[in-house]
Amino acid sequence: MMVPFRKMHGLGNDFVVLDARAAKLPVTPARAAAIADRHFGIGCDQFIIMEKPPAGADVFMRIRNPDGSEAGACGNATRCIASLVAEERGADRVVVRTIAGDLPVERLPGGLWRADMGPARLRWDDVPLARKVDTLHLPLALGPVSDPAACSMGNPHATFFVDDLDAIPVAELGPKLEHDPIFPDRANIGFAQVLSPEHLRLVIWERGAGLTLACGSGACAGIVNAVRRGLTGRRATVTMPGGDLQMEWRQTDGHVLMTGPVATAFTGTLDLEAYGS
Numbered sequence: 001m002m003v004p005f006r007k008m009h010g011l012g013n014d015f016v017v018l019d020a021r022a023a024k025l026p027v028t029p030a031r032a033a034a035i036a037d038r039h040f041g042i043g044c045d046q047f048i049i050m051e052k053p054p055a056g057a058d059v060f061m062r063i064r065n066p067d068g069s070e071a072g073a074c075g076n077a078t079r080c081i082a083s084l085v086a087e088e089r090g091a092d093r094v095v096v097r098t099i100a101g102d103l104p105v106e107r108l109p110g111g112l113w114r115a116d117m118g119p120a121r122l123r124w125d126d127v128p129l130a131r132k133v134d135t136l137h138l139p140l141a142l143g144p145v146s147d148p149a150a151c152s153m154g155n156p157h158a159t160f161f162v163d164d165l166d167a168i169p170v171a172e173l174g175p176k177l178e179h180d181p182i183f184p185d186r187a188n189i190g191f192a193q194v195l196s197p198e199h200l201r202l203v204i205w206e207r208g209a210g211l212t213l214a215c216g217s218g219a220c221a222g223i224v225n226a227v228r229r230g231l232t233g234r235r236a237t238v239t240m241p242g243g244d245l246q247m248e249w250r251q252t253d254g255h256v257l258m259t260g261p262v263a264t265a266f267t268g269t270l271d272l273e274a275y276g277s
């Protein structure tokens, strides 16, 4: 079964995007994982399926990690998918629905898109954590890192604040922390260095994906946890290996606003049946 796809990215966090709005596509978790494989498939950090818009939204976005697991949020893909739908409709504002909720996205000058990523959820059972602990100080340490803060952006995040990001062996620590028993659904693990009250540097080990060049929801969690710790103001630039996002944790309603670019790398056609069943 031949289907068109689009390869997009936000700051190098890359996606294979399929459009299943007109007709359902037989995309199983196993097929999504095979297509996401960088050696035997097309390769991507997340596999994104656009589905028929439910009432009150312009598109439904389903998110799968390369290990086949489903995620509730993907900030960079939210901007990408919103830009596609907005271009189609000649609109400047669209609503993307995920399994975690509705995300309004607006077009800004200069090829930028601002997504309202919704409220940061700060309760231990929102993250979720395995037991009732203070989400501002998790009892978790490994090698040179300790004492992360956690929150949910529709997906689980923990942020470790470190003095020197370059000294942190992220690829070694990430998988162990992702699977720590304190995270019953696993977690995305961020390592953040505060450069100034308006500037964070961040590297993310993503749940189900590994090291990525950028993680939008991780940047949201990074700014939220930095503000909660008194390390930055509510508006800050988050610099990741793939580039910068402008972040705001809005005081009035606790929503997190994320502004950044979108890009299409190429388009093509793939044979779904060549990727298992």
Ligand SMILES: N[C@@H](CCC[C@H](N)C(=O)O)C(=O)O
Pocket (backbone or CB within 6 Å): 013, 045, 046, 063, 065, 070, 071, 072, 073, 074, 075, 076, 077, 155, 156, 188, 206, 207, 208, 209, 212, 214, 215, 216, 217, 218
């Ligand atoms: N790249 C994303 C996050 C993708 C999902 C994540 N790996 C999870 O399992 O929660 C982003 O830009 O937010």
